[in-house]
Amino acid sequence: MTAPRVVVVGDVCTDVVALLAGEPAPGSDRPAAIATRGGGAGANVAAHLAALGTPVTLAGCVGDDLPGQALCRDLAEAGVTLAVRTLPGVPTGTIISLVEPGGERSMLADRGANLALRPGDVPVPPAGGHLHLSGYTLLDDGPRAAGLAALAAARAAGCTVSVDPASTGPLAGYGVDRWLADTAAATLLLPNADEARLLTGCTDPAEAARALADRHPVVVVSLGADGALWAAGDVLVHRPAHPADVVDTTGAGDAFTAGVLSLWSAAGGRPDPVAALEAGLQRAAAVVGRAGAR
Numbered sequence: 001m002t003a004p005r006v007v008v009v010g011d012v013c014t015d016v017v018a019l020l021a022g023e024p025a026p027g028s029d030r031p032a033a034i035a036t037r038g039g040g041a042g043a044n045v046a047a048h049l050a051a052l053g054t055p056v057t058l059a060g061c062v063g064d065d066l067p068g069q070a071l072c073r074d075l076a077e078a079g080v081t082l083a084v085r086t087l088p089g090v091p092t093g094t095i096i097s098l099v100e101p102g103g104e105r106s107m108l109a110d111r112g113a114n115l116a117l118r119p120g121d122v123p124v125p126p127a128g129g130h131l132h133l134s135g136y137t138l139l140d141d142g143p144r145a146a147g148l149a150a151l152a153a154a155r156a157a158g159c160t161v162s163v164d165p166a167s168t169g170p171l172a173g174y175g176v177d178r179w180l181a182d183t184a185a186a187t188l189l190l191p192n193a194d195e196a197r198l199l200t201g202c203t204d205p206a207e208a209a210r211a212l213a214d215r216h217p218v219v220v221v222s223l224g225a226d227g228a229l230w231a232a233g234d235v236l237v238h239r240p241a242h243p244a245d246v247v248d249t250t251g252a253g254d255a256f257t258a259g260v261l262s263l264w265s266a267a268g269g270r271p272d273p274v275a276a277l278e279a280g281l282q283r284a285a286a287v288v289g290r291a292g293a294r
Contacts, residue, residue: 061087
């Protein structure tokens with residue numbers, strides 16, 4: 001078997017996806033189509049990478065319950081190599097995703113066992129490999145030490161490193177200056193437009209991308225329906241989004257990240273920017289057309 005060149009660190013969760021119908025009805029009932037899916041930002045990225053043919057290991061935690069067993073089984077069957085620790089007496093993480101008509105979603109997160117990630121849970125990628133860290137790992141005191149240790153170990157091993165900032169709410173609570181200090185060694189930063197604005201204070205995503213590219217070798221900003229940007233040095237590349245009938249935006253950013261990383265890994269950290277953006281946008285468009293993150 002080919003040694004996994006990419007190690008993904010992040011949450012493994014059950015997603016309960018509710019596609020809401022009709023107008024909001026506070027204090028009453030609202031129809032919805034509800035389904036249970038595999039989720040968690042780290043697991044999503046790993047599953048998409050495996051589907052794209054990239055050898056990948058997922059580091060994370062689940063509980064010793066039926067959801068945890070099912071999630072690990074499904075990921076293994078999808079081709080993901082698991083470095084997932086099972087915690088007795090702790091529930092597997094669960095996320096409720098409320099999806100409005102048009103695809104915009106709100107999430108309620110119980111991260112469960114994911115908060116118990118430890119430095120020893122994370123393998124170091126092989127020489128010339130890549131570490132991807134889901135930003136949620138840094139945004140809570142429980143797994144933060146594991147995230148910081150993973151970043152340091154990967155860079156010491158000469159690997160490239162990517163980080164996504166996760167979500168503006170917890171990111172703002174964590175502190176922008178603290179985040180920038182913790183992730184200073186990242187080779188590739190993958191924020192969405194709102195996260196890029198928060199991290200820089202720039203209102204224009206292109207300006208934010210350029211500002212972040214002063215800190216990191218490569219910055220890729222996802223713009224939702226407006227596509228994505230690649231910023232590196234003096235280079236700024238924009239590609240439009242691929243056409244899609246949007247059903248659910250849950251996991252679109254994770255799918256986009258995996259598309260970019262699939263080419264990043266194949267090119268040893270030097271992909272063609274247009275090709276990398278197109279790979280990410282293609283994967284994201286496929287995901288938003290159906291319910292669930294993968």
